[in-house]
Structures are given as structure tokens and as C-alpha cells.
Amino acid sequence: MLMGEIILDVKGLKKYFPITKGKQKGLFVKAIDGIDFDIREGETLGLVGESGSGKSTTAYNVIGMYHATAGTMTFKGQDISMSSDKRSKQLKRDIQMVFQDPGTTLNPQRNVRQILTLPLAIHNMIDQKDPIGQVLRLLETVELPAEYLYKYPMSLGGGERQMLAIARALSTDPSMIVLDEPTSSLDVSIQAKIINMLLRLQKQRNLSYLFITHDLSLMRNLATKVAIMYLGKIAEIAPVEVFFSKPRHPYTQMLLSAIPVISEAEEEIRQNKIESKGEIPSPVNVPVGCSFNTRCPYATRRCFEEDPIMEETEPGHFVRCHMVHT
Amino acid sequence: MFVKVLKKLGSYILVLIGLSILVFIIARVIPGDPARQALGPNVSEETVQALRVKMNLDKPLPVQYYLWLKGAVQLDLGASLLTRRPVIQDIRQYLPATLEIVLLSAVFMALGGILLGILATKYTGKWLDGLIRVLSYLGIVSPSFVWAILFMLLFGYLIPILPTTGRIAQSIAEPQHITGMFTVDYLMRGNFVGFWDAFRHLILPSIALMLGGMAQAARLTRGNMVENTMKDYILAERAYGIPEKRLLHRYLLKPSLIPTITVMAMDIASIFGNAFLVENLFNYPGLSRYGLSAMLNKDINAISGVVMVLGLIFIILNILSDLIVAWLDPRVRLMGGGEE
Amino acid sequence: MSEKNATGSVVDICDLHVYYKTYAGMVKVLNGVNLHVSPGEKVAIVGETGCGKTTTVKSILRILANNSVVPEGEIFFKGQDVLKMKTAQVKQLRGSGVSMIFQDPTMSLNPVFTIGEQMFEAIRNSGQKDANKKDVQQQLAVQALRDTSMPDPERILLSYPFQLSGGMRQRVCIAMSLATPRDMVIADEPTTNLDVTIQDQVLRILTDRVESKHSSLILITHSLGVARETSDRIYVMYAGNMVETASTTELFRQQLHPYTVALMRCIPRLSGGGVAEGISGRIPNYLDPPAGCRFAPRCPMANKRCFREKPGFYDQGDGHCVACFLYEKEGGC
Amino acid sequence: MNEESKTTSINETASTPKRDRLDEIKKLWYKFSLNRMSVVGLGIVLFVLILAVFQPILAPYPDHVGAVVDFQNASKAPCASYWMGTDTVGRDIMSRIFYAYRGAFTMGLGVLIVTVPFGSVLGLIAGYWKNKWYSTLIMRVTDVFLALPPMILALCVCSILRPNMFNSLLAMCFAWWPWYTRLTYSMATSLRNEMYVKSSELLGASKAHILFKEILPNCTGSILTKATLDMGWVILTGATLSFVGLGEQPPTPALGTMVSDGAKYLPTQWWISIFPALAIMLIVLGFNLMGDGVKDMLSGKE
Numbered sequence A: 001m002l003m004g005e006i007i008l009d010v011k012g013l014k015k016y017f018p019i020t021k022g023k024q025k026g027l028f029v030k031a032i033d034g035i036d037f038d039i040r041e042g043e044t045l046g047l048v049g050e051s052g053s054g055k056s057t058t059a060y061n062v063i064g065m066y067h068a069t070a071g072t073m074t075f076k077g078q079d080i081s082m083s084s085d086k087r088s089k090q091l092k093r094d095i096q097m098v099f100q101d102p103g104t105t106l107n108p109q110r111n112v113r114q115i116l117t118l119p120l121a122i123h124n125m126i127d128q129k130d131p132i133g134q135v136l137r138l139l140e141t142v143e144l145p146a147e148y149l150y151k152y153p154m155s156l157g158g159g160e161r162q163m164l165a166i167a168r169a170l171s172t173d174p175s176m177i178v179l180d181e182p183t184s185s186l187d188v189s190i191q192a193k194i195i196n197m198l199l200r201l202q203k204q205r206n207l208s209y210l211f212i213t214h215d216l217s218l219m220r221n222l223a224t225k226v227a228i229m230y231l232g233k234i235a236e237i238a239p240v241e242v243f244f245s246k247p248r249h250p251y252t253q254m255l256l257s258a259i260p261v262i263s264e265a266e267e268e269i270r271q272n273k274i275e276s277k278g279e280i281p282s283p284v285n286v287p288v289g290c291s292f293n294t295r296c297p298y299a300t301r302r303c304f305e306e307d308p309i310m311e312e313t314e315p316g317h318f319v320r321c322h323m324v325h326t
Numbered sequence B: 001m002f003v004k005v006l007k008k009l010g011s012y013i014l015v016l017i018g019l020s021i022l023v024f025i026i027a028r029v030i031p032g033d034p035a036r037q038a039l040g041p042n043v044s045e046e047t048v049q050a051l052r053v054k055m056n057l058d059k060p061l062p063v064q065y066y067l068w069l070k071g072a073v074q075l076d077l078g079a080s081l082l083t084r085r086p087v088i089q090d091i092r093q094y095l096p097a098t099l100e101i102v103l104l105s106a107v108f109m110a111l112g113g114i115l116l117g118i119l120a121t122k123y124t125g126k127w128l129d130g131l132i133r134v135l136s137y138l139g140i141v142s143p144s145f146v147w148a149i150l151f152m153l154l155f156g157y158l159i160p161i162l163p164t165t166g167r168i169a170q171s172i173a174e175p176q177h178i179t180g181m182f183t184v185d186y187l188m189r190g191n192f193v194g195f196w197d198a199f200r201h202l203i204l205p206s207i208a209l210m211l212g213g214m215a216q217a218a219r220l221t222r223g224n225m226v227e228n229t230m231k232d233y234i235l236a237e238r239a240y241g242i243p244e245k246r247l248l249h250r251y252l253l254k255p256s257l258i259p260t261i262t263v264m265a266m267d268i269a270s271i272f273g274n275a276f277l278v279e280n281l282f283n284y285p286g287l288s289r290y291g292l293s294a295m296l297n298k299d300i301n302a303i304s305g306v307v308m309v310l311g312l313i314f315i316i317l318n319i320l321s322d323l324i325v326a327w328l329d330p331r332v333r334l335m336g337g338g339e340e
Numbered sequence C: 001m002s003e004k005n006a007t008g009s010v011v012d013i014c015d016l017h018v019y020y021k022t023y024a025g026m027v028k029v030l031n032g033v034n035l036h037v038s039p040g041e042k043v044a045i046v047g048e049t050g051c052g053k054t055t056t057v058k059s060i061l062r063i064l065a066n067n068s069v070v071p072e073g074e075i076f077f078k079g080q081d082v083l084k085m086k087t088a089q090v091k092q093l094r095g096s097g098v099s100m101i102f103q104d105p106t107m108s109l110n111p112v113f114t115i116g117e118q119m120f121e122a123i124r125n126s127g128q129k130d131a132n133k134k135d136v137q138q139q140l141a142v143q144a145l146r147d148t149s150m151p152d153p154e155r156i157l158l159s160y161p162f163q164l165s166g167g168m169r170q171r172v173c174i175a176m177s178l179a180t181p182r183d184m185v186i187a188d189e190p191t192t193n194l195d196v197t198i199q200d201q202v203l204r205i206l207t208d209r210v211e212s213k214h215s216s217l218i219l220i221t222h223s224l225g226v227a228r229e230t231s232d233r234i235y236v237m238y239a240g241n242m243v244e245t246a247s248t249t250e251l252f253r254q255q256l257h258p259y260t261v262a263l264m265r266c267i268p269r270l271s272g273g274g275v276a277e278g279i280s281g282r283i284p285n286y287l288d289p290p291a292g293c294r295f296a297p298r299c300p301m302a303n304k305r306c307f308r309e310k311p312g313f314y315d316q317g318d319g320h321c322v323a324c325f326l327y328e329k330e331g332g333c
Numbered sequence D: 001m002n003e004e005s006k007t008t009s010i011n012e013t014a015s016t017p018k019r020d021r022l023d024e025i026k027k028l029w030y031k032f033s034l035n036r037m038s039v040v041g042l043g044i045v046l047f048v049l050i051l052a053v054f055q056p057i058l059a060p061y062p063d064h065v066g067a068v069v070d071f072q073n074a075s076k077a078p079c080a081s082y083w084m085g086t087d088t089v090g091r092d093i094m095s096r097i098f099y100a101y102r103g104a105f106t107m108g109l110g111v112l113i114v115t116v117p118f119g120s121v122l123g124l125i126a127g128y129w130k131n132k133w134y135s136t137l138i139m140r141v142t143d144v145f146l147a148l149p150p151m152i153l154a155l156c157v158c159s160i161l162r163p164n165m166f167n168s169l170l171a172m173c174f175a176w177w178p179w180y181t182r183l184t185y186s187m188a189t190s191l192r193n194e195m196y197v198k199s200s201e202l203l204g205a206s207k208a209h210i211l212f213k214e215i216l217p218n219c220t221g222s223i224l225t226k227a228t229l230d231m232g233w234v235i236l237t238g239a240t241l242s243f244v245g246l247g248e249q250p251p252t253p254a255l256g257t258m259v260s261d262g263a264k265y266l267p268t269q270w271w272i273s274i275f276p277a278l279a280i281m282l283i284v285l286g287f288n289l290m291g292d293g294v295k296d297m298l299s300g301k302e
Helices: A055-063 A089-094 A112-122 A131-141 A146-150 A158-170 A188-205 A216-220 A240-245 A250-258 A264-269 A301-305 B002-029 B034-039 B045-054 B061-073 B087-122 B127-141 B144-158 B182-189 B192-229 B232-239 B244-281 B287-296 B300-328 B330-335 C002-006 C053-061 C087-097 C115-124 C134-147 C153-158 C166-177 C196-212 C224-230 C248-253 C258-266 C304-308 D017-034 D036-053 D093-128 D133-146 D150-160 D165-191 D195-203 D207-243 D255-263 D271-298
Strands: A006-018 A028-040 A044-048 A070-075 A095-098 A176-180 A208-213 A225-230 A233-239 A311-314 A317-319 C011-022 C025-037 C042-046 C068-077 C098-101 C184-188 C216-221 C233-238 C241-247
Touching (some): A006 A055, A006 A208, A028 A225, A028 A233, A044 A216, A055 A095, A089 A095, A112 A131, A131 A158, A158 A188, A208 A216, A225 A240, A233 A240, A233 A250, B002 B300, B002 D133, B034 B300, B127 B192, B192 B244, B232 B244, B232 C098, B232 C115, B244 B300, B244 D150, B287 D150, B300 D150, C025 C042, C025 C068, C025 C216, C042 C224, C053 C098, C115 C134, C134 C153, C184 C196, C241 C248, C241 C258, D093 D165, D093 D271, D150 D165, D195 D207, D207 D255
Parallel strands (some): A044 A208, A044 A225, A176 A208, C098 C184, C184 C216
Antiparallel strands (some): A006 A070, A233 A317, A311 A317, C011 C025, C233 C241
16 A cells, blocks of 8 residues: 555653542643654554543544643644644644544534534635535535435434534545544444445545544454554554554453454454453553553563563564563 | 532632622612611701711721621621611521521421422322322412411411411410520420420411422422433342332432432522511511511611521531532542532 | 243243334334243344344333333243233342343442442342341352452442442442342343453353353343354344344354344454445334334345235244245244 | 434435424424423413403403502402402402513513523633633622522612612512523533534634534523523512512502502402412413423423
8 A cells, every 4th residue: 555645743742631639639640641653644543442541632632622741743744732722724624523422522403504514614615606515515425415404413313423523524625534433332334334434535535544443343444554552652553464463562462352253264363362351550540660560461570660662573563562572 | 528628618608708798789889878778868967977977888898898797707787777786686586486487397398398209209190199290389389478378367267276476375485595496495494385385386387488398399309209210220229129119218219319408408598588478477576577677677787687697597508408418429428529 | 832931941032012102102112022041041132222122121020111011922931921920920030030230330330329238139139048137148249249350349348339440330230130049141231331351351250150150141232243252142133123043153154134144244353354335224213113024124135025024033944043034934933 | 221212213305494493393392292281381371471461451440550449349359340359449459460460571571681691691601611710700709699599689689779660670680690600600511521512612613603602502491491480480589579568669560569468358358369379379380381391392302
């Protein structure tokens, strides 16, 4: 696959939230604790992790909902580590987002036309001659019928709502879309439809996706690059083929082993099964050393003392584990 | 937890200070000239001027407020223009009577409301539920002064079995002042005849006061309980074979009661408000009747005094309801979080 | 049906219809469901949102919403007709026969009572010997929690639900459901809101507990993967009907019903290869469902007959049954 | 929960703004009328409104609202020519009640027209910009007002001012606004975290758009429900104020004044106070029942 230019480059990104109440007052929730990744034009980076891993916080930082604590984010060569109210209109146009639950991201009191017109109006992109036709064309790109123009989100199905959310994201003609678990609340038959549509749109418009999910099997069929996050850090990142053929990090292996699969071919991918145990610790009290040491079956003394650094085991494949040398 | 309680207490103190400013504005700023307002148009300018000086009205507003607040903190609320006595002395005399009536009313309201709510839930959709609903509507929409009039008509003339006026029969001597609440004072002295008579005098006004609140509480309790019956945890408990009765009285009631408590505190506050009329109608010498006559006679010191005392009582009421909610709801008790 | 009861099945549901009365009219959710669970068997019901899975299992425990009606059908629990049971029998059924684990562990534990209070209450109503004694309750509860690999069970008993994580709460629910012996456990999407590594642990504990207590299990899930890894037999459900059932290995070897086939293609695989386009259309409106096969409007193979007539449940051998005219045969399941 | 209820039917018919609006209204009416009592409530309110508006036509003695004296017919019990009897100076009680309803409606509408927008906008601002100094200030002031029941506050203010209808309306506005501030404040604080608000912020929508087009429409249901119920409560409080003589002054009839005047002649001339009392209960009941319907209609439950 031909790769384009790097469009988003994230270096050393950190996001800490101070705790203002209760017993842990004065401490920080280390939602993201120093991550690096980049996304190229037309590429999909799948950011995978359990709840509490910091994957959504990463997405919110990219979109500008938060102001980064440390680190740099550059988008098309331009610094974007500021929050959205300080970003230029052009930048807001260029990075769009689709959220997890379409039921909550669409205002129940506004109809389809109002929802789709809002971004156009903000960015002065309304086609004055044919404003309705413009909205209808948007509906068409996500395969929603023209009859929906004056419907309210409540009367649409879950999948249709998500398609509407995608249409809203596309309306400003962005070059990158951040997708935060867009299909996790939907049934597989609807998920399949949306995934195929996203792939088609990506090809047509050379879009870059930052795709946040907890579903590794979905990433296998969608992403060009996969990163695993654990407690605010990236544990392993690799091109999709390499990632699934040679998973190196014990956490990746544990995740793969835990996924319920439906065929023999899939069973083969997870040959060295690691039984999953324990829960993700609180991001306030991150374990000393490697943050995965509380659940890792291979943990040695070193893992409890020293935090491993990211190492490139082969071109494009980075692993953060002391074990890579053994 | 301790810090949280302190913070909450601090915010209540802030409210109390705010309330004092509000009362000050209502009583001293809005009327323009409170002294003239108080004395009426038929008094000579000199008398009014003398009162102005006496009430510090000749000084700038912030100074006036400071002096008034300083007095209030030292329990000096000025003299009543009507009774010619210090307001604080009047309050000491009348407050226990009102407390007595409101407390009884609140007990009736809470017990009756919750009981009716449980009954309505138990027979959801049956005739009893319908009856309770109709009665609740009746209770909610009838102002307490209408109840008071109806009771006076009914018990004063048609079936005179309960007294409709005053605190105590004329043939019985007033008790020695201990708490000021007649029922309690009689009991403490072992005078059961007195207690019974004082108690009988409380019944009608307190029922007239609480019917609206009771209806409100019944509806709310029923609403919360019926809503919770379809919650997964009730289904789960039912699926474990817990008898319906126990389910209703324990596992459904407790979580459903929590939101009712806060509303009930507000209802008790409005009982104080309604007492202004009801005490007057029953000719019951309580703080509210005193307050009302102060208002009708523009007795400014008395008005500010009564309102400040009531404000203090409502804040205590709020603290109590916070405590009860914390006692019922472990999320509030242990986390300080709760439903918010 | 009577001879079936003699075979010693735990639960037998025959042609069950359940409707809900709503303001818009009668919502006809279950449209003749058949389900059979043998002792010790682990059965999975797989289907998408709104297909009636939860309604089916709730009807076994008679905990359907007040606005539900059962116009047709029978439910047998160990040969007794559940729908005709008296209060005492229902209490026995719930107390010691069947227990249920709900989907959302944040919702299925009473927020204002401790775990202990709730577990003791469940044990007290189980009809177990000495279940009224405090120490017996304590002992059984602690043992049950320990069996679900909960650390420090005594402390857990004193905690309130909100003090535990989602995975822990679901383990408490499992422990509670198997604190006393049960003929059957129903688990309604017990892991839907949990992370995969937690899901893995919870499912392992669940199957382990069910097996060691020799109970039967009905596991409701929307994930064929979860069904494959936990169950002996699978029912595929669509719009209020069982459309296909087979042993787990058989079902994954060969799917017959067009819905099962399409569903299987939509699932993203760890081995890659993309996903199919999905199933067009959506689940029928239960107020006015299609007269014939409820899948017909979305079915690529449908013909006129499918729209008119409801297919039976045809046995293809070895208990592999399909509700589709393509596989019409003599004799039902 | 009940997963089946989530399935929605899909309406295949083409949509136009007008048609959808009409459908929407039909659906709202359907939800409102589902509870028969709400329709009864609406009926009561409309009935009373007609009586009030067309008092000069509908009342048998429309001029009895003034200082009319007719001693020949004084203190008559209800009869064919005076359905609700007459008061001590011979005025028809029914005609006076019809007229008093005008004051009641004016009072209710007047108070709500002032307090609802004022209170709601304050709450909206304080809720959206939570923790800003001005929001804290707004909410602290609101808390102070909420510390007293509106009845006591209104009585206080009223007693200081000259007793008339306008001043009692003013006093009630003074007591009523914080309840709307608190309502919209609590809604806005939760709505501002809704993803649809976040996403329009991210798009760069103006604050005015977010406050009035995204957040406010989601509060209107609760505000309208409360306003409908409050119509009843304002009328009731107004009647209370006039009951103690702090409202409309004689000879103009007010419901509260009529009750208190009549109370002196109990029990023999019971009709003088009982009918106005029933009149108060009727209108409050009407708005209460209607409020439940409005709640069903706008709560968003299917």
C-alpha cells in the first residue's frame, strides 16, 4: 500500500487531570502519560485499549477538547497542542470527530437538516443557490434517504444515527476524522455496514482515520496500523499485518487470547494463549516500573523496578517491554 | 467527609448572611421611609424623626445594616412597634407554640404520606390506588386556609368534638414555662389532663396544615416506588424468590424514599408558610400569627425578626434532611457523591 | 408435550408468545418460541438487540413487566407448568430452581444495601436447610465469593455495590446465583459492558461454577464468539423466533438459516478478510409484524410463500433444526 | 431493561417541514391525551378561561363586580336566580367569581411571563459557565431566595408595599424566579456535558447558539411542565395574599378576599365563602391535571 505524507505527528503527549475532591486530592489522574504516534494520509491508526487506558482522552486531545499537559501534536506541519477554542477555523474544519454513542451526540431537539447545516453555517460553506440540495447530497454520501431531511434523531435507528453523525463530520470536507468507538453500541450487522462505508469514504476522499476501539478483531479488518494502549502508555504499535502475525507484548497476547473467536483460522493467531487475570489499576496510582507488572505472567524483578522504553524490533514495530531482548 | 460537612455548613452560613441582607433590603430599603411606613401618615414629623434616629435610619445603608446585624447576632432585634416589647421576647413566647404545631403536622405528614404511598404502590392500578390518587389531588389543590375553614365549620358547629380555637381550654391553667410547648410542659409535670387538652387543640390546625404536604409526599413516594419496580435490582431480588411484601417494604422502599426526604423538608418549610393563615384562623397564638399581624401592621422590626428566625429554622431543616439522606444512602454517606 | 417432560429436561418452552400492551397497540414480541434445556447443558441464545432474548428468559422466572400478556404457549420447569404455578411454587422455583444474572451489574444490585445483606436474603429464600441461621448464611456467602476468586470475601460482604468495579459486581452476581444449589442459571449478557480481559475471566468463572454445581446454563449473548466458547448448544434468535439451533460445533461447521449465514459473515475476524456488507433493512416493527416468516423482508432467498406462511422448525438430523422453508421436512423439533 | 421497547417503527412516507410538524403535533396530542385526566384538566382550564374572558356576557349579573348594593336580595341562599347565592350586600356570588377568575389568570400569566424567562436565562448562564464567579454569585443569591418558602417571601414584600393587585404580582415575581433558575441551572449543568453540546463547541458554534439552540430546547419540556403547574400555584398564592387583604382591594372581587369575607358568616351563610373556595380548588386542580399531561407529552418517553 502506498503511504502518503505524515499528517498527524504526536510526540510525548501527556494529559494529567488534577483531582480536586476527596481523599486523593492533590494527586493526578495520569490519563495519558507520554505517547508517540503518527498517522499518514489515507491511513487508519487503530488505537486499542480497555476502559481506563486513556484511548478516548487521546482522541479528545487530538480534537482539542482538552489542552495537553505536555508534548507536541503537529497536524500538517502546524502545532495543534492547544484546545479547540484557540484553534483556527481552518483547523477545526480539517479534523472532525465521530463519537461513540450516536444517541448522545445528536441533539434530540434538532432535525436532520439543522444538524447537517450547523457545521456548514459555522464555516461559511453553505451553498447559497441550493442549500437543501447540499444537505441532500450529504445524506446521499452516507446512503440515508432524502425523506429523513426533517426527521429528528429519536425516530432514526442506531445505525442511521451514526451514519448521520458521519455525514456531519464529512460536511466540512476534513482530511482527518477521529472515530471514538463509533460502532461499539451497534449490532454486528449494522456495524458491518458502517465499517464498509467508512472504508469506501476513506478511499474516495483519501481520509485519515484515528480509530479508537476496544475491538481488536475489528481493527484487523480496518486499520493499517494498530497501537495498544495500557494505563496511558502505548504498549505496542505496528503495521496491522505484523501486529497480528507477531504480537510481542504480553498485554497484546493477553488481549488476543481473551477475544472470543468463531473460526479455526482465528484460533491459530492466538497460539500462545495467556490467561487473562486482574483488572487495569487506577490511573492515579500507576504501578512502579512497568505499569503492566501487576497482571503480566512473565514479570521479573526488573519489571517492578524499571519502566521499559519503546524499542523498534523491526521497521515500524515498536514494543515497550523488557522481554523483547530475551 | 469531615471537610465536606464543614463546607456544607459554611455554605449554609453564607445563605444565612445572604438572607439577612435580603431581609434588610425588604424591611428597610424597599419601603423608602420605614419609620413613616411604620407609624402611618397621621403622626407628626417630629415623632417620625425620633423613630428614624432610634432605628439608625439617619445613617448610611451599610452602617445601618452593620448595626442591625450586630444587634441580631446579640439577639437584639429591636422593639416591636405593636407590642412595645423587644421582638426577641415575643419570639421566645410564640415560637414554641408554632414549633409544637408544625412538628406534629410534620410527623402526620411524613407517616401519612409514606404509608399512603406504599399502599398505592401495593395496589397499583386497583381501586385503592385510584382513590388515593383522587384524594391526593384534592389535598394538593386545596389551600390550607380552606381546610381550616372547613374544619371550623365541621367541628365548630356541626360535630363539636374538637376545639377550634386557642391553645388550651380556659378552665385549665397554662403550664409552667419549661420548653414553651404546652404538650411537652404538661407531660414533664405529669399533668395528663392538661396534656390531653393541649393536644386536642393541636389536632385540627396541624391536620389542616399538613394535608397538602401529605398528598404531595404520597404521590411522590408512589411515583418513585412504581418507577423503581421495573429496575433490574428489584427484578433480580424478585427472581431470588424474596416475598413481595418484604420486597416492597424493604428493598423497594429504601431507595425510593431518598428523593422523597428532600422534598418533604421543603414541604415542612411551606407548612410554616401556611401556618401564617391557619394559626390566625384558629386563633392560635403562635409565631406565624404574630408574624402576620406584624406584616399587616408594618411592624418592621418584628417582620425582620420573624423572617430571620424562620430562615434559621429552614436551614436547620435542610441540615436534618441532608443527614437523613446520608443515613439512608450509602453513596452519599461514604463517597459524598450521591445521585448528582 | 407430556412425553417430553418425562425425558427429564430442566426447561421446556413450547410455542411461547409474549405480547406487551403499549399505547400504540399490542407489541407482539415473542412469536412462538421453542426452547429445550437438558440437565447440565449449557445453552446459548444468540441474537441482535430487540430480538426477544431477554423476554424469553424473563418469562421462565415470571418476572415480565406488568404490561405483558402470554396469549399462547407453555413453559415447563422440570415437568411443572410455570405459567400455572401457585405463589408457593413460584417462590420455590425462584428460590432454589432457577437464578438469573442480569446484563448490567451496576443496575442489578440494590444500591442502598450491602452485598452481604443482599446475598443473605437470597440464601434465606433458597429453602436450603438452616438457611435462616446467620452463620450458615455467612458461611455460604463467603464460600460462594471465594469460589468466584474474589479476594477478601468478608470485606466484600460489608461493601456497597458502588464500591466495587464492574467486573467485581458481576462476580458477586455469579456468586449470589450459585450460593445455593440451582437447577439452572440464566445469564443475560453478563459481560456486555465489560472489557475483553474481564469478560474472559467472568465467563470462565461462570462456566466453572455452573459445571461444578452441575447446573444447566442459559447464556444470552449477542456475540457468536462468546456463545462458541461457552456453550454446548446454540439457539439463534431473530425477531421473536428461534430460527436455528444446533450443537455448537455443528452450527459453526454449517449454518443453514439465511439469517445465521448473513450474521456470521458480518462478524469481523481476527484473521482478517474484511466483513460483508451487513444485512439490509431492520428488525420488523412488532406492532405489525410480517405475517409469514419474520425474516422474509430482509431475506435474499425469500419467495411468496415466506411472506404468507410461518415456517415450522425442521429437524435436519442430530438436533440441528432450522425455521426456514428451504429445509422443509416432515416432523418438527 | 425492556429491550423490545427500543425498536422504533420507520415511517416511510416522504417528509416536508410542514408535514413533519403536523405529525409532531399529532403525536404530542396523543401523548397528552393518553392520560384522560390531563384532558379533563385542559377542559377545566379552558372552561374557566372562557368564563373569565366572557364574564360580561356569561355572568347573570355582570355589573355586580363593582360597589353594587341590593339589600332586598342580600344573603340569599343558592336559588334559581342566584345559583351560588348572594353576599351580604346582595351581589351575585357567581358573577363575582367569574370576574375574580380574570384577576387570577392575569396574576398567573403576569408572574410567569416575568419570572420564567428571567429565571431560566439566569439558570442557563450559571449552569453553562459553572464555577465562574458570576455563576457562583447567581446561584448564591438564588440559594438565599430559596431559603424561604415563596409564600412567606411574597407576604413579606407585599406587606411593605401598598396593598393592590399590581404590587402583589410584583411580590410574587420577587419570590418566584429563583425556582426557574434552580431548575434550568441543574439541567444546564448536566446538558453542557452532553456530547451534542461538546461537538457543536468543537465545531466552533457561537455561545449564543449553544445556549439557546442546543441547551435551551432540551430544557423547555421541564420548564413548560413547571410553568403549567405553577399557574395553579401562583393563583393559589395570589388567593392567599388576597385572603389576608394584601391583594386586590374591594369592591373588585378576588377569590381570596371573597373567602375571607364569607368566613365571618359561617356556618349559616356558608355559600358566601364555600363557592369561592371551590372556585380556587377548581382552577388549581385544572392546572395540576394539565401539568401532568404536559409532563407526559414533553418528557420524551415513547
